[in-house]
Amino acid sequence: AQSVTQLDSQVPVFEEAPVELRCNYSSSVSVYLFWYVQYPNQGLQLLLKYLSGSTLVKGINGFEAEFNKSQTSFHLRKPSVHISDTAEYFCAVQLNSGTYKYIFGTGTRLKVLA
């Protein structure tokens, strides 16, 4: 069975500090990897995606993530966060076969402190 694990349910960090949100996955088939951000009462927005190629992918708002196949991880990073980055962040995988199902992690609430 496939699964996505976001170990940190909440991450508080001071403004302008770096942050890393962790994501690990388990799958018997190859996957595509995504990070989404959700602001209160809004839908999820795509931050970045890994489909193939370079394992370091850059997204919007200064975020980046690195795909590590051996560790089955796709951690999200930002070198300097802003108050406006306060939101819920979801890691997701899409199976590269069959129904191409999406599986979401349980989310990490990033709270940026002044």
Next chain:
Amino acid sequence: AAGVIQSPRHLIKEKRETATLKCYPIPRHDTVYWYQQGPGQDPQFLISFYEKMQSDKGSIPDRFSAQQFSDYHSELNMSSLELGDSALYFCASSLNRENSPLHFGNGTRLTVT
């Protein structure tokens, strides 16, 4: 740029009533997904459609049904509503089934009283 449109934004129903949620995907997107998100929860996959056919089924109750129409819009029909159905319901569309990110609407907040 056009986005996924969901209607209504808010819906209040009483127990045992029915509700219909509508989703209009981004033009040329042929795949639609429905998710249910409870307070503080991650989105739970309900059902998806590809080219107007049901593609995959998740934790959708038997009281719910959905379809995708010829113009690719989709409707989620919910009957015999229960208090536990209160949630944010998201629709998402993608350009194709494979390696295409999901584009989410802003959701329909359903409150069952």
